[in-house]
Structures are given as C-alpha cells and as structure tokens.
Amino acid sequence: MASLYQFDASVWSVEHKSKSFRRTRRRIEGHSSRLIIRASSSLSDNSSPSSSAAAAAPLLKHRRPADENIRDEARRHNNCSHVHGFCAKYVPFNADPSSTESYSLDEIVYRSRSGGLLDVQHDMDALKKFDSNYWKSLFDSRVGKTTWPYGSGVWSKKEWVLPEIDSDDIVSAFEGNSNLFWAERYGKQFLGMNDLWVKHCGISHTGSFKDLGMTVLVSQVNRLRKMNRPVVGVGCASTGDTSAALSAYCAAAGIPSIVFLPANRISIAQLVQPIANGAFVLSLDTDFDGCMQLIREVTAELPIYLANSLNSLRLEGQKTAAIEILQQFDWEVPDWVIIPGGNLGNIYAFYKGFHMCKELGLVDRIPRLVCAQATNANPLYMYYKSGWSEFKPVKANTTFASAIQIGDPVSIDRAVYAIKNSNGIVEEATEEELMDAMAQADSTGMFICPHTGVALSALIKLRNSGVIGPTDRTVVVSTAHGLKFTQSKTEYHSKDIPDMACRYANPPVHVKADFGSVMDVLKKYLLSKNSKY
C-alpha cells in the first residue's frame, strides 16, 4: 500500500525533475513542495524520515507571482495522475466480464457496438494502491480552496473523475461543495424525523446539479478541440437545466452550444439562461422525448458533441455529489438517499459515487436509494410496480416538475441497475402532493424546486408506511434552485391552479395604506399566532 508520503514525494520529484523549469520557479516550487510534504507527513507514519525535516519547514505561504493566474500556477505544478497509472475508459454498461470492448475517452462515442449504453470504467487497481485514509485526507484537504482546479467539488475528486485530463484543459466554475442542509424544522414538524438532510445541489453556478456533469463534459470537449478533433459545437435536448449548464460552461470556454428545447414546456427563468449565455436556441414543437430523438439524429450527422446524460462522461461529474455527501457526514453512510428522476442518469450517478467509495474502502456499505417520479411522467415507477416485468415508455403529461417531464428516459437500464443494487425503491407523486410538499418545505425556510417536492412526497409516503423510520438518516437530493420555478409557486400561493386545494397557500394580504387598517390586520394575525400581544 503506497503511503501519503510516497505519493506526495513523487509529485515533488516529478515537478523538480522537469528540465524546463526556470530557476526562480524551481525555488518557489521547492518551497511549496516542502509544504505539501509537511501537510502529508502528519497523516503518514510518524517514523517517516521526512517528519523532522518537514517539521522545520516554514509555515509561510507565498502568493504566486503577480503575472501568474491560478491556471498558470496549476500548470507549473503539473498533473501527476499518469505517474500513478490512474486512467479511465469507456466500456459497455453492465458488460459481461469477458467483454473486451472499450474506447478511449478521447474517442467520440456514445453507444456500445450492440447499441447499448456506455460507462466510464476507472482503473480500480491503480486507485487501490492508495488506502482509504489517503483518499479521505486528500479530498478533505482540497475543500474550500481556490487551488485550480481543486476548488471545485467535482475536480477535488479529479483522480476518480477524469484522471488523465490536463488541469489546463478544465472548464470549471468551482461547482459542487453544495450545502448539506439539516432540515430540522421540516423533519420534526412534518415527519417526526430528527436526522433529515437536504443536499442542495441546485445552489450552484447555473442553479441545478447539471453543473457537476457539465464541467466534466465541456472540459473533455475543450481537450478534444485542442487535439483538433472534429467538434464544432456541443448540443443537447433539454427540459431547461441541462441547457442552462451546457450554455454557461461552453460560453466560459468559448465553445459554440446548441440547445433543443420543447416549446412552452420550460420555465422562463430556464429559457433565458441559454439565451443570455449566447447559445443557439431551437424551440421545437415537441416534448423533451421528441427533442432527445432529434438531437441524437443530428449529433450522428454533424460535428456536434452530445451533452445529454446518454453521454456517460456527464455521470462522472454527477457522481461526486454522492461522494460529497459521505464526506460531509465524515464518511458515515446515511440510510436513505432520495432522488427525483427524469432521464434517469442521476440516480445511477449517485449509485456509482457511493459504490466507488465502498469499493475503495472509504465506507463499508451504501445507502438505499429511492427514485421519485411525478405521476404524470412515471415510466420507471410503472416498470418497478410491474415487478420489472416489462418496460414501456409513456407519454409524459404536463407536470409542475417540468424538468422531469420525460416519458422515454435514455438511462432506464442504468436506473434499474442502481435501484436493484442498492435495495432501492421507486415512488411517485401527484401534482397536488408535490406542490404541497414544496410549499410545506418552503414554509420552514427552504425555497425548493418542484422536483425536490417530488422527492419529499416520496419521503412522506415512505415515512407514513413505516418503511423509513423516524431516526433513519435520510438525505433528499434537491436538484434545482427554487428561483427557477417561481411561476409555479406564484400560481400555488395565488390558489390559481384548477382542481388543486393549495392547502398551504400563503397569499399576500391587500390592505389599505392607513394606520388603522394595517393595525387591524396585524392584530388579527398576531392573535392567530397566539401571541401575548
């Protein structure tokens, strides 16, 4: 088993052996490398010969030279993954162990030879050369820093994500590291739970978890373009969040983006995101499934790289949210993780992140996963309820959870795998259930999206049936920011939704602008709150 000291020492020697370093740089490098060794040695064997020398190293840290930015600095420190043989490739998803089919990540390929899904497979033997404490400490040491690219919650796990990409090619907005929120009042008041958490993946650069996958995909595209591979632009079909993330990351890198949106089916806030970021936006008279079909046909014909989660690169970034949850719990495993599902890439990404932590010994089990769907777009739920007998795509009906209005999910096989291998469950939520759950959660200080309302509805059902216990540590994954969905909240609180009671609506009170009228309504309000007034 390699130790931390050995690992970081080799970083040091690789950096120092490079003949191209100028003298001054070498001096700075040597200084910061001593600091690396010092930090590491406290985590390694105390008898390490480096300990006493490192203990004497100064704690002062110099700023990088004024003419250097954080990307330059990373370039100077070099990427050492190749030294340790960390690498990854595409393989057919859930392939027979005897399969030898594989593709370099630098190939442009979305499907296996038989037309099935692909998966990114890491060289686990290379990763296993470092023990679990090494990985925990490494990941912890990167949280909250500005060091390129590790300040990102995704790239802080670079060795497990895209080990071979040069840090210089990475396009990142320091996504990830999202809040794992203790839902104290919601849990206590509505569910009798004391250990309920909401992973706020929507508190992110473009307001959804898609940023986690898109930083990986666009970084790889950036690399391919530098290698002169034929990628003129990047395209996706979207219910609003993938397109927002794609256009933002492409804009940051100066890469053209093309988005196919189902006309009148996404929120205004989502629509304006790719428009503002300069994407080429096609509004199509079809639903998401129709857009998905079209983008697949188009990307097969034109040099446009496919950015939907059919492309397994995306899931490598998304899986870091699962790793991050474990890290935030100091590597204690929650009992349940509940995730809203649409195109169904994310449920598998979570499974993959948890499973990788188990395989590399950071945890000894994985949580049970729950995939939550809107009743109006519930193909996975129907499949689950049929005892996995036959999968039938559905015609997805309009739902307030518009980002998961998907009837023919591309990652159906991945989702089934994740549910089966985590002893998981699939639940559904009606429009009224999801909107009420969202309103209740908001009334305790959150501001969640309707998709998170779907996940909370699933939790309510599983609590009421006793499947999830009052003390079970449960994480609900919040997938987008509520500010993208203010129209649905406005309709709810205006009681403006046909056939919905909107039981928790809190409409504003219109009052005449004089002291007496204001006092009257306030007194009434305070009395209703049992105030001592």
Ligand SMILES: Cc1ncc(COP(=O)(O)O)c(C=O)c1O
């Ligand atoms: C806000 C939001 N929540 C949940 C999902 C579902 O994720 P997935 O398609 O990976 O199942 C999506 C997109 O599909 C989304 O945009």
Ligand SMILES: N[C@@H](CCOP(=O)(O)O)C(=O)O
């Ligand atoms: N909700 C998604 C739907 C497409 O999902 P993807 O993960 O396959 O890109 C969106 O926002 O477009």
